[in-house]
Amino acid sequence: MELSNIHSAARIVPPALPRRGPFMAILIIAISVLAVGYLYFHNPAEHHLFPTCLFHYFTGLQCPGCGGTRAAYALLHGRLGLAIWYNPLAVLVAPIALLWGVDRVRRVWRGDVVSNCFTHIPPRVVWGLAIFLTAFWIGRNLPGYPLGP
Amino acid sequence: MADQWYYAHGGQQLGPVTIAELRQKIVWGEIQPQALVWTEGMATWQAAHTVAGLATPAPQTTQSPQSPQPPGMPPAYAAPPGASPYQPLSYQGAAPPNYLVQSILVTICCCLPFGIVGIVYAAQVNSKFQGGDHAGAQLASANAKRWSMIGLICGIVINVLVFGLQIVVAVANS
CATH class of the missing domain: 3.30.1490 (Dna Ligase; domain 1)
Incomplete structure (x- = not known):
């Protein structure tokens, strides 16, 4: 339909669409690869060049993300059990975050307005996630918590 | 033209x-x-x-927008309350983003409860949109964005401040 209009003589041709998409997408991919590569070769349990959790630093308590970097390191090396021991929430969130990242890069590449692929999840699931997150935050600091770190 | x-x-x-x-x-x-x-x-x-x-x-109507409302219009034809002709653009039909993953990542990475507020608003975006309340879904979307941004900015600011303090202390002790 659009192509047939090219032949109408008096039409002023729009300027080329700005195409920053591929550049931005490649930049995001490059930074992600660097970060994951660094994590793959540096065990956070032995190296100190990782961001520390300030909630843990000031309160001594575990936040819902504590152990997340070590869990990601364990996941990268295929040690699922160890990853769950460090932080089961991080293991749960990792595939969601991966899906989100891939969707985001795809949209940036195409020059789409960035939208969200998680709007059609049943609200109960999202509520469940919020409750699980809060319960995990509290629960992992209670005496009977079975996992680490 | x-x-x-x-x-x-x-x-x-x-x-x-x-x-x-x-x-x-x-x-x-x-x-x-x-x-x-x-x-x-x-x-x-x-x-x-x-x-x-x-x-x-x-x-709102197919009539010329400049034409004033005819006098004596029955109240049934008046615009419903709250339906201002200058409402911001809304994307009815398309689901507004719910910032769910951003909120989760803020909760986990910045260790701040703002992210949980964001997740609760994300749930509201989904329930209101699926219930047909598009305006409510958009409001919840704006709130979800606000809280995940507050969490992110607080997290970055606090981390930078503490990191700077640690450097100052380290330099002072050396």
């Missing part, structure tokens, strides 16, 4: 359409207010919501 508008969708240029059609596409959510548009006389592509004449929705 040519009423030919082009718009970008999915990284492609589409059109031409009339300004009325373009407004309709925005109101229906076929394209979003941030989408780039162009018409003759514009130097470059611009986001639709920054273009005068597109920034306000199409008139």
Whole structure:
């Protein structure tokens, strides 16, 4: 339909669409690869060049993300059990975050307005996630918590 | 004068359409207010919501928008309360983003409870949108965005402050 209009003589041709998409997408991919590569070769349990959790630093308590970097390191090396021991929430969130990242890069590449692929999840699931997150935050600091770190 | 508008969708240029059609596409959510548009006389592509004449929705009736309301109009035909003709552009039809993953990542990475507030608003976006309350879903979407941004900014600021303090202490002790 659009192509047939090219032949109408008096039409002023729009300027080329700005195409920053591929550049931005490649930049995001490059930074992600660097970060994951660094994590793959540096065990956070032995190296100190990782961001520390300030909630843990000031309160001594575990936040819902504590152990997340070590869990990601364990996941990268295929040690699922160890990853769950460090932080089961991080293991749960990792595939969601991966899906989100891939969707985001795809949209940036195409020059789409960035939208969200998680709007059609049943609200109960999202509520469940919020409750699980809060319960995990509290629960992992209670005496009977079975996992680490 | 040519009423030919082009718009970008999915990284492609589409059109031409009339300004009325373009407004309709925005109101229906076929394209979003941030989408780039162009018409003759514009130097470059611009986001639709920054273009005068597109920034306000199409008139409610098919009559000429300049014509004042006829006197003695029965109240049944009056605009419903709250339906201001100058409401911001809404994307009815398309689900507004719910910032769920951003909120989760803020909770986990910044260790701040703001992220949980964001997740609760994300749940509201989904339930209101699926219940047909598009305006409510958009409001919840804006709140979800606000709280995940507050969490992110607080997290970055606090981390930078503490990191700076640690360096100062380390330098002072050496």
